[in-house]
Each structure stands twice: as structure tokens, then as C-alpha cells.
Amino acid sequence: MTAELQHLAPDGSPRGDVPELEGTFLRELFVHMMRVRCTDERMLKLQRAGRIGFVGTAKGLEAAIIGSAAALQARDWLWSGLREGGAAVMRGLPLSEYVAQMYGNSHDTAKGRQMCNHFQHKASHYPSWSSVIGTQLVHGVGAAFASKLRGEDAVHAVYFGDGATSSNGFHSALNFAGVWRVPVVFVCIDNGWAISVASSQQTAARSYADKAAAYGMPGRDVDGNDVLACYQAAHEAIAAAREGGGPSLLVLKTYRMLGHSSSDDPTKYRDDDEVAAWAAKDPIDRYERYLVERGVLAGGERQAIEADLLRELDAVIHEEETVPPMPMRTLVEDVYAEVPPHLRRQFNSFIAVAERLGYARPGDGAFPL
Numbered sequence: 001m002t003a004e005l006q007h008l009a010p011d012g013s014p015r016g017d018v019p020e021l022e023g024t025f026l027r028e029l030f031v032h033m034m035r036v037r038c039t040d041e042r043m044l045k046l047q048r049a050g051r052i053g054f055v056g057t058a059k060g061l062e063a064a065i066i067g068s069a070a071a072l073q074a075r076d077w078l079w080s081g082l083r084e085g086g087a088a089v090m091r092g093l094p095l096s097e098y099v100a101q102m103y104g105n106s107h108d109t110a111k112g113r114q115m116c117n118h119f120q121h122k123a124s125h126y127p128s129w130s131s132v133i134g135t136q137l138v139h140g141v142g143a144a145f146a147s148k149l150r151g152e153d154a155v156h157a158v159y160f161g162d163g164a165t166s167s168n169g170f171h172s173a174l175n176f177a178g179v180w181r182v183p184v185v186f187v188c189i190d191n192g193w194a195i196s197v198a199s200s201q202q203t204a205a206r207s208y209a210d211k212a213a214a215y216g217m218p219g220r221d222v223d224g225n226d227v228l229a230c231y232q233a234a235h236e237a238i239a240a241a242r243e244g245g246g247p248s249l250l251v252l253k254t255y256r257m258l259g260h261s262s263s264d265d266p267t268k269y270r271d272d273d274e275v276a277a278w279a280a281k282d283p284i285d286r287y288e289r290y291l292v293e294r295g296v297l298a299g300g301e302r303q304a305i306e307a308d309l310l311r312e313l314d315a316v317i318h319e320e321e322t323v324p325p326m327p328m329r330t331l332v333e334d335v336y337a338e339v340p341p342h343l344r345r346q347f348n349s350f351i352a353v354a355e356r357l358g359y360a361r362p363g364d365g366a367f368p369l
């Protein structure tokens with residue numbers, strides 16, 4: 001049993017061998033974390049205003065997501081869950097495509113066929129995610145096996161939550177990864193909750209990291225609110241996987257500050273005290289203190305960064321909001337070279353119903369929360 005890796009205490013003071021990283025890189029990490037928070041804030045407001053249908057926020061998880069993903073190279077792959085969209089942006093997903101996906105409009109590269117908050121970006125090796133919990137683990141291991149067979153030196157980082165450790169996908173993926181020694185880093189973001197199931201109720205193990213031993217790979221606990229610890233742990237695990245050392249499991253211990261999604265009310269199942277205790281360990285506040293102390297960030301600069309990010313986001317939102325939805329006929333396209341009669345019939349009857357009862361309008365699908 002080893003202690004959680006930590007480089008920054010909650011008050012921002014350094015602990016142990018803090019990795020030596022350039023000031024520009026440290027600053028970029030901060031901006032990416034801030035962008036995650038600003039984007040969530042804006043998306044949640046759009047959802048509450050009935051302008052988009054669904055949001056799964058990453059508030060509280062910024063260090064875990066950004067710190068770990070920042071250790072990947074451009075040639076590596078990121079197999080995501082619901083909350084890693086900020087890492088996709090960091091790796092090159094244009095903000096306009098991010099927002100288009102939230103609207104499901106005709107700029108959305110998934111053509112409006114995914115739920116909101118399910119991103120994909122081919123150029124940065126960020127495959128589309130299935131909401132079926134645990135599926136990306138087996139997809140990532142299969143792709144990593146392909147990388148190994150082809151002799152590529154790409155590493156595949158597979159992200160998933162504490163709840164996903166109870167899925168079949170988790171056990172199959174870790175087992176195959178261990179046996180095949182594929183270049184995978186499993187990144188479990190233990191954010192305390194799987195909707196209303198507490199992480200403490202999800203397993204009888206001391207930590208999810210202990211599960212790695214059963215699959216013949218190392219497992220490591222990391223302070224998930226410490227961006228430098230998340231970066232360092234991922235950096236080491238990725239380097240080992242790239243050098244042929246096989247897979248490993250990182251468990252980034254953090255906390256989901258808001259609801260599971262915009263459809264959830266977390267006050268129904270958890271105490272305010274627990275939330276307050278984690279608010280005191282906020283990953284952005286902690287990192288800001290460290291950067292100010294190191295002279296990488298000026299006191300009060302955070303506000304200017306936030307204002308810039310919000311301005312950039314608002315411009316993109318205003319643009320994407322005017323983009324029309326995908327044409328209805330695309331609903332039945334892309335499956336066959338030519339739309340077959342049975343799909344054409346279904347499409348015609350769908351249009352007949354819409355003509356009779358009215359087409360859907362933005363906000364029609366909003367959950368009543």
C-alpha cells in the first residue's frame with residue numbers, strides 16, 4: 001500500500017520532488033483548466049435556458065483531466081468518458097466544433113446523432129464515446145493491440161470513472177491489456193460518485209488502484225486535485241507503456257462538484273459538508289496559489305484570463321447558435337450506399353408526423369429540472 005502521489009498541498013505549497021517544468025507550460029496548464037471551468041459554466045447556463053439539451057460538467061476535475069492528458073503526445077490516443085472534452089480542446093478540438101456538438105447543429109462532426117457532451121475529434125485521436133458505461137475500455141485496448149501489432153509507438157490513454165470499474169468492460173479490458181502487454185494507461189477518475197452511488201459503496205477494495213494487481217500491472221493512487229501530480233504520474237506511466245513496459249492503472253482521486261449531469265440534483269443524495277470539504281481543495285485555487293508564489297502568474301491575473309476565455313466562448317456560442325440543424329433526411333443517410341425502401345418509408349412517416357404535430361424546436365427536449 002503506497003501513499004497518494006502529491007506535489008502540491010491544498011494550500012498550493014510544493015511537496016516532494018516537484019517536476020521541473022517550464023513556466024510557459026505551467027501557465028498553459030492553468031489556462032486549459034480555466035477553460036474547462038468557463039466552458040462548463042457557459043454550457044450549464046445554456047442548458048438551463050433551454051438552448052441545449054444536456055451537460056456533463058467537469059467542475060472539480062480540471063486537474064485530473066488536464067494534468068494527465070497533457071502528458072500525452074500528439075500521436076497518442078485518448079479514449080474518453082463523459083467529462084474529458086476539455087482535454088480534446090487542449091489536444092486540438094476547435095472550440096467551434098465543441099459548441100456545435102453541444103447544439104447538435106450542422107457543424108457537428110457527429111451530425112447531431114450523439115447526445116450533447118459526447119465529443120470526437122479525428123485529428124487528435126479522440127474517438128467518439130458510447131454512453132454505455134465501460135465500453136471505451138475494450139475499444140481502447142483493442143486499438144492499443146493494433147498499435148502494437150503495427151509497430152507504432154503510440155500510447156492509448158483510456159479514461160473512465162469509479163462507477164465504470166464495476167462494468168464488464170473494465171475487467172475484460174484490464175485482463176486483455178495485461179495478457180497482451182499493450183501500450184495502455186488506464187486513467188480512472190475517481191470523482192467520489194457514480195450518479196448517486198458513492199465511490200465507497202462501489203467496491204470493498206481499499207482503492208481502485210489495488211485492482212491492478214489482479215491483472216498483473218502496476219496501480220497508483222494520485223491526488224486528482226493536484227495538476228502536477230496528475231501530470232507526473234501520467235508522464236511516467238505513458239513513458240513506461242511507450243518503452244514496452246505494458247499497461248498500468250492510475251487512480252486520480254478527486255470530486256465531482258456539481259450534479260452527475262444537468263438532469264441530476266445531487267442534494268438528494270449527498271451532504272453539503274462533503275461538498276464544502278472538497279471545495280476547500282479546489283484544483284484551480286490550489287494551482288493558482290502555486291503559480292503566483294512561483295511568479296508564473298501575477299496576483300489577480302486569473303480574472304483577466306477568465307474574462308478572455310469567456311469572451312472567446314461567447315463569440316463562438318453566438319456564431320454556432322445561428323447554424324441550422326442537420327437536414328432531416330440525414331437521419332437515414334450513411335448507413336447504406338443508397339437509402340433502402342424500408343428506411344425511406346420510416347423517414348416519410350416521420351416527416352408526416354412532424355408536419356401534423358410540428359417540428360421540434362430548440363429546448364423541446366430539456367429535462368424538467
Ligand SMILES: Cc1ncc(C[n+]2csc(CCOP(=O)(O)OP(=O)(O)O)c2C)c(N)n1
Nearest residue numbers: 131132133160161162163164191193194195
Ligand atoms: C452499462 C450502463 N449502465 C448504467 C448506465 C447509467 N449510467 C450513466 S452514467 C453512470 C455512472 C457513471 O459513473 P462513473 O463511472 O463514476 O463516471 P462519472 O459520471 O462519475 O464521471 C451510470 C450508472 C449506463 N450509461 N451504462
Ligand SMILES: [Mg+2]
Nearest residue numbers: 161162193194
Ligand atoms: Mg464517478
